[in-house]
Amino acid sequence: AQKITQTQPGMFVQEKEAVTLDCTYDTSDPSYGLFWYKQPSSGEMIFLIYQGSYDQQNATEGRYSLNFQKARKSANLVISASQLGDSAMYFCAITPLYTGFQKLVFGTGTRLLVSP
Amino acid sequence: NAGVTQTPKFQVLKTGQSMTLQCAQDMNHEYMSWYRQDPGMGLRLIHYSVGAGITDQGEVPNGYNVSRSTTEDFPLRLLSAAPSQTSVYFCASSNDRDGGSEKLFFGSGTQLSVL
Numbered sequence: 001a002q003k004i005t006q007t008q009p010g011m012f013v014q015e016k017e018a019v020t021l022d023c024t025y026d027t028s029d030p031s032y033g034l035f036w037y038k039q040p041s042s043g044e045m046i047f048l049i050y051q052g053s054y055d056q057q058n059a060t061e062g063r064y065s066l067n068f069q070k071a072r073k074s075a076n077l078v079i080s081a082s083q084l085g086d087s088a089m090y091f092c093a094i095t096p097l098y099t100g101f102q103k104l105v106f107g108t109g110t111r112l113l114v115s116p
Numbered sequence: 117n118a119g120v121t122q123t124p125k126f127q128v129l130k131t132g133q134s135m136t137l138q139c140a141q142d143m144n145h146e147y148m149s150w151y152r153q154d155p156g157m158g159l160r161l162i163h164y165s166v167g168a169g170i171t172d173q174g175e176v177p178n179g180y181n182v183s184r185s186t187t188e189d190f191p192l193r194l195l196s197a198a199p200s201q202t203s204v205y206f207c208a209s210s211n212d213r214d215g216g217s218e219k220l221f222f223g224s225g226t227q228l229s230v231l
Contacts, residue, residue, distance in 0.1 A: 035220070045206060045222040091158050102149040102166065102210065103174065104220070106158025
């Protein structure tokens, strides 16, 4: 069984500042993948970043980086230099590998508001 | 450049009616899945498929049927709609079995209301 916990229902940040969104996970699978998705008010799911459990280095994608601490079972998303367009819901998700990423378990999400 | 296409975008049903949500992908992806998203919650897996002719249940399969007769299409059938099935439905596909940085592609969603 897998579980994602996102303990921050809402976060506020000022434009151009960095923000960390927390994600802890639990899994019995030895190999797994962790995702972060952004969901703006328009409703679509936008892929941000992926980290495999076997990856030695933390993933980065532009202004997004994933602070992966395997021993602590955490996969926090760091957004550097926040922009107004970053205001959205953010979901952390986990999946066992070797299923084509078709068995994602999502957290309840964190709503991020970026102010000018 | 279609990606994952879901139809319809909006649908209102009466309790007891049946309908099919359509999902098609043009990326020749092997893996497809259906999720539902209820207000204030993350997505939950309904059914998934690892290839044509192969489907399996996810976390919340009751009240839904799927089939995968072609690689491209993965329709979701509501057998007898109930108000508890009011939700936003997302279809997704991918082609990476062994991990890596391949992302999961989501459709734009279908908002379903059951009265």
